[in-house]
Amino acid sequence: MTETSPFNLPHLSEIFDALRRGRHLCAADGKLYWALRENLDAYQELFHHLGFRLQVHGRDFFYFRGKDSLSPQASRMAVFVFILIEALSDQGEPVVDTLMTQTFSVPDLPHLKGARYRAYLKEAGAISEDDLRNILRQLDRFGFIQRHTDDTFSFRTPAYRFFDVCVEILDRDEARIKEEQTP
Amino acid sequence: MLWSASPAGRRQISLEIFFSHYSSRIVEEAGNSHAVRLNKIMAANPQSFFRFAARYYPLLLDLFYRREGFSEADLRNLIETIRNEGDPDPAKVIDQLQSFSIIEPIPDATATFELTAPVLNLLSFLLREHRLTSTRVLQVYLTDLSELREELDGAARQNLGHQAARALNDISQLIERVRQDSHSNREGIIGEVIKLKSNRERRTIRELFEVINHLWSRYLEPLRDLIDVKKAMDAGLDDLDRSLTASGRAFVLDGALAREFSRCRARLLRLRREMTEDFNESMREVEPLYVSLKKESELVRGASLALEQMDRSGLASLQLPEMMAIPVWRIEGTFSDTSLEAFLHGIKGYQPGISEPLIDTGEITETEFILPSELFDRLESALPVDDLLAWLLQNYPQVGLGEMVRAYGRVFLEESKAMHFGEAERRYPLKEVTLVARPVRLEKLP
Numbered sequence: 001m002t003e004t005s006p007f008n009l010p011h012l013s014e015i016f017d018a019l020r021r022g023r024h025l026c027a028a029d030g031k032l033y034w035a036l037r038e039n040l041d042a043y044q045e046l047f048h049h050l051g052f053r054l055q056v057h058g059r060d061f062f063y064f065r066g067k068d069s070l071s072p073q074a075s076r077m078a079v080f081v082f083i084l085i086e087a088l089s090d091q092g093e094p095v096v097d098t099l100m101t102q103t104f105s106v107p108d109l110p111h112l113k114g115a116r117y118r119a120y121l122k123e124a125g126a127i128s129e130d131d132l133r134n135i136l137r138q139l140d141r142f143g144f145i146q147r148h149t150d151d152t153f154s155f156r157t158p159a160y161r162f163f164d165v166c167v168e169i170l171d172r173d174e175a176r177i178k179e180e181q182t183p
Numbered sequence: 184m185l186w187s188a189s190p191a192g193r194r195q196i197s198l199e200i201f202f203s204h205y206s207s208r209i210v211e212e213a214g215n216s217h218a219v220r221l222n223k224i225m226a227a228n229p230q231s232f233f234r235f236a237a238r239y240y241p242l243l244l245d246l247f248y249r250r251e252g253f254s255e256a257d258l259r260n261l262i263e264t265i266r267n268e269g270d271p272d273p274a275k276v277i278d279q280l281q282s283f284s285i286i287e288p289i290p291d292a293t294a295t296f297e298l299t300a301p302v303l304n305l306l307s308f309l310l311r312e313h314r315l316t317s318t319r320v321l322q323v324y325l326t327d328l329s330e331l332r333e334e335l336d337g338a339a340r341q342n343l344g345h346q347a348a349r350a351l352n353d354i355s356q357l358i359e360r361v362r363q364d365s366h367s368n369r370e371g372i373i374g375e376v377i378k379l380k381s382n383r384e385r386r387t388i389r390e391l392f393e394v395i396n397h398l399w400s401r402y403l404e405p406l407r408d409l410i411d412v413k414k415a416m417d418a419g420l421d422d423l424d425r426s427l428t429a430s431g432r433a434f435v436l437d438g439a440l441a442r443e444f445s446r447c448r449a450r451l452l453r454l455r456r457e458m459t460e461d462f463n464e465s466m467r468e469v470e471p472l473y474v475s476l477k478k479e480s481e482l483v484r485g486a487s488l489a490l491e492q493m494d495r496s497g498l499a500s501l502q503l504p505e506m507m508a509i510p511v512w513r514i515e516g517t518f519s520d521t522s523l524e525a526f527l528h529g530i531k532g533y534q535p536g537i538s539e540p541l542i543d544t545g546e547i548t549e550t551e552f553i554l555p556s557e558l559f560d561r562l563e564s565a566l567p568v569d570d571l572l573a574w575l576l577q578n579y580p581q582v583g584l585g586e587m588v589r590a591y592g593r594v595f596l597e598e599s600k601a602m603h604f605g606e607a608e609r610r611y612p613l614k615e616v617t618l619v620a621r622p623v624r625l626e627k628l629p
Binding site: 020021065066067069071072073074075077079081082083085086090092094095096119120123124142161163165166167168169170173 | 388
């Protein structure tokens with residue numbers, strides 16, 4: 001590949017490899033993030049011609065939006081985050097601030113502490129702390145969290161995708177109610 | 184009369200106004216007797232009131248925060264905790280509290296008290312614990328202002344100085360009340376915002392949002408409407424300003440009254456400036472918190488809704504994989520670089536040995552497959568054949584059922600021979616099964 005080639009983009013193979021595996025790239029990813037951000041138009045065009053949809057989130061991170069083969073792990077990860085959001089709110093914590101700044105520890109998580117949360121997790125196929133760790137591995141793989149040790153982690157900016165899902169679910173429900181009320 | 188000539192007189196009048204809210208409720212302190220004659224109303228000495236309030240300030244403070252009221256027993260205990268040697272006993276103090284109209288019984292409860300409204304207001308003011316005035320109340324004030332303006336205009340038309348002075352006094356008082364309420368609202372709202380931010384009560388996001396939404400929709404939105412330059416309040420205050428200017432001219436020769444007109448206009452100007460300022464300051468405090476709590480509340484409601492829907496209709500109903508749309512990349516049928524490298528490393532320099540010779544067991548293996556060309560040649564030479572299936576069984580006894588039926592089908596579909604079906608069904612016993620079919624006779628085509 002010559003230097004003048006339009007495909008001669010910095011860290012192309014690493015970026016493509018990460019994105020196609022569903023990873024979300026944010027500022028914490030350092031050189032990959034900056035290479036993508038500084039050559040965004042070129043990357044978007046290239047990926048578009050290859051049939052990939054590169055998404056730029058308002059919170060300044062990047063990811064591929066899949067079409068056909070979608071990760072079924074999304075459900076388990078989302079349920080994990082939904083439970084955490086509800087539990088933090090019930091404790092009177094500022095949810096977004098706490099989620100995005102606090103370091104969490106598996107034994108302290110609320111997920112297995114109450115029967116209702118255990119039932120949700122069971123529906124998502126997780127019943128033990130090991131299963132929780134497995135979900136954390138998935139969250140880490142896709143770039144939603146940063147694992148510090150086996151048992152501790154903190155959320156990365158791409159976790160905002162789960163917040164978007166919450167709002168989308170609420171909007172969907174409100175639209176449904178509105179529709180039902182329309183004579 | 185607010186505009187008494189001497190400063191001392193003005194102070195006295197101000198004090199009267201200050202106590203006018205509650206003077207009708209003040210009861211006589213009952214000398215050395217414990218009995219309080221509630222029906223015998225007369226003004227309490229303000230100096231005694233404040234002296235008593237200063238001595239029992241910790242008690243008043245405690246009672247102030249007991250918004251739901253307090254029993255006589257609670258009151259006695261509280262008095263005991265601050266009682267010094269030589270102080271009157273709790274029963275006497277309770278009588279004094281009642282005689283100063285600091286406390287009064289709650290109507291629907293026995294031996295239970297609450298602070299009286301004027302004392303509550305005074306303490307709220309002193310402690311900066313502002314209570315919020317709804318915009319409706321402010322609107323009532325503005326309507327009153329409009330009526331007083333008409334009264335002032337009438338007095339000016341008829342050149343009635345005393346009537347004009349009375350209307351002017353009432354207008355000034357109302358302006359000050361609106362200004363104080365507006366300021367109190369600002370302080371109250373900011374106080375609420377600070378409480379919400381610190382969230383010492385560990386309220387949930389939903390509860391916090393309910394409080395801020397209440398402030399927003401009950402006080403700020405209507406106030407925004409009220410102070411909107413294109414709306415009623417502004418027009419009403421413009422009218423008042425015009426009246427004050429025009430009527431002021433009618434009494435220009437009455438120096439004292441003319442000064443009051445001028446002062447009233449200054450009050451009006453200050454009210455308009457400070458109300459806008461109060462509103463803007465309140466908005467500055469509330470809006471960011473309102474927006475952030477609204478977002479958080481939506482987030483929490485969305486998460487709870489998702490969990491509820493999952494409980495009701497199952498996880499799949501949420502369609503989370505589609506919403507998240509995280510791609511999965513699978514490469515099938517190829518080696519990874521590592522395994523390919525390992526494989527190549529393994530075969531590098533490989534020297535094949537001599538293959539082991541095939542062993543002839545001497546057994547004759549019978550074919551289980553009927554070659555179509557061979558079948559057709561043999562059949563052609565055997566024509567006419569009375570029963571095709573019987574012929575096949577006879578000529579290919581070694582093949583299985585499947586191959587036998589396949590050969591039968593091939594001949595059946597082949598159109599180079601004349602085919603006749605027999606009338607009666609015939610049974611063809613094989614090793615595992617018995618076939619039942621009408622015999623097919625084959626002949627050469629003419």
